[in-house]
Amino acid sequence: MSDAQHSDLLDPFEERLTAGLHDAGNAFETDRAALVTAGALKGRRRLLRRRNAAVMSGAAGIALVGVGGALLLPSGDPAKGRGSAATSTLASASAPTPVSADTLTRTLEHQLVVGRGGTYGEFTKIEARGTDEGLSPYVRLVFNDGKGAAAVSVTMDRIQPGSDDARQITTCPGKAFTHYDACGTSRLADGSVVMVLQGYEYPDRRVDTKWWNAELVTPQGQHVSLNEWNAAAEKDSPITRPQPPFSAAQLRKVAASKIWRDAIDAMPVNSNSPTTPSSSSTGAAVSVTSTLRTLVPKGLAVSEAGDPGDTGFGYLVVDDGKGKTLVQVNVQADMADVEGELFGSDAEVLADGTKVATHQGPGEKGGTGVVMWTVDTMRPDGSRVVISAFNSGAQDTAATRKSPALTMKQLREIALSPKWR
């Protein structure tokens, strides 16, 4: 801060406003550790969804809420499926009972001991927040059944039913992007969808800390995230046991416990509750992966493909017989406000006003010898198509060939195709 430096230039009202803002702002306190943990979890989900490679440069302006596949519709009238989660919650529970931090903690402890058929468990580093504290509830602790300490956490929030987010959270990531041992998504009798992922804390496996995770989304938009590790902390903590405490089946069952949903229902409805998805945020609902399939040069064998329901991001792993190439595409609407950041003064401008920028450089995910070739385009209406190709089937595995199977010219043609409109 350079208050002193600026204050000379301020009029008396501005000075008082500055003082007033500092007084008001500094009065706000929160659980910082919880914020950091939740932020890292969000980041991890983002990584899983692989929106980062081409997106990060404009991340600040991106809206990820969209109209995607309506996998999760509230039961009953599908026409009401786009209603807000907040409304559904209000309608279904007029006066939800608050759920305390203690209750959440006891529930998790019970599941860890009795739920796993055991009789003994030691709990340390317990942190929890109930619904009576105004913010999203969570519980996290370190559990030891005598076989080694393990960090376990549950977080709860609301999400827009039927949104891209709801679908992506419960969709297993592509193997091209994430190493994991097993992943499966199942639908429960009440219409909830739950994904259980048995993966690793570090994508590059420099330490084999296991991170197992269940993500459950109900038709009402209740979202429960259960996470566990075979170490006493997510990172920088030695492996203490071969596996995290809950098995995959137990993760699925515990994530579906009613108490977490009760807690979500008891969360205050606030102005940030998910609202009707905006159709403008991700543009036209075109499957990116399916469109990409129609645009890659003929004669390439496709060995892996992204989620055809995703209208913002898609990828293919292709092979021309000389090694695998990962090709990924991001499609975004309303990006005009970050145009200056993405396209420098040296960007090419086509006759119709479309801007084109190209980058050829090393990959960013640690794969040995991996290069990343990118063509970034933005049309005058602010719609952006970014395509990147790698000389490997994944960004974090070693190069399988000298250069990607597609040339920059081919990437450019794909990005500029009218099919994205």
Place this chain on the structure above:
Amino acid sequence: MRRQERADAYEEFAAARAGHLYRSACLLTAGDTHLAEDLVQETLGKLYVGWGRLSRVGNPAGYAQTVLTRTYLAHQRRRSSTERATDLLPDLPDPGASGADTPLRLTLLQALSRLPAKDRAVVVLRYWEDRSVEETADVMQVSSAAVRTRCVRALGRLRELLGENLDEYARP
């Protein structure tokens, strides 16, 4: 930077900045602590993803503030495209969290809540973050002239709403 060092550096950065980001977000949202928390989580999530590159460009704290402001503005844009304007005030801070005697703080937050989102962002960047007009323009990706216009308008509105209320903060 080696990977482990990078992970450590992120953790350290997030832990050190989370409090300030949250307070900034509380002012941007005029005291809507739920939304503020979500915005900070979203911001930290974005930084987590781009940390490798980010940690090399320098001034990650400034960049974090930029991401927060833009995340807030994007949120407001989404809301405004799907919702009509409302006179309802957002949740005000929990009195327990901000001390018992906070009428002035509440008045200030209420006044902030009456400003359009972009005007509020300008006020927060200029008078809470102490950014210059040019820096504010960079963060918001608008011209310096637009920042000046918004700033004059916002100050006029705040003078009107707050009147003599801020006199308590007058320098002796």
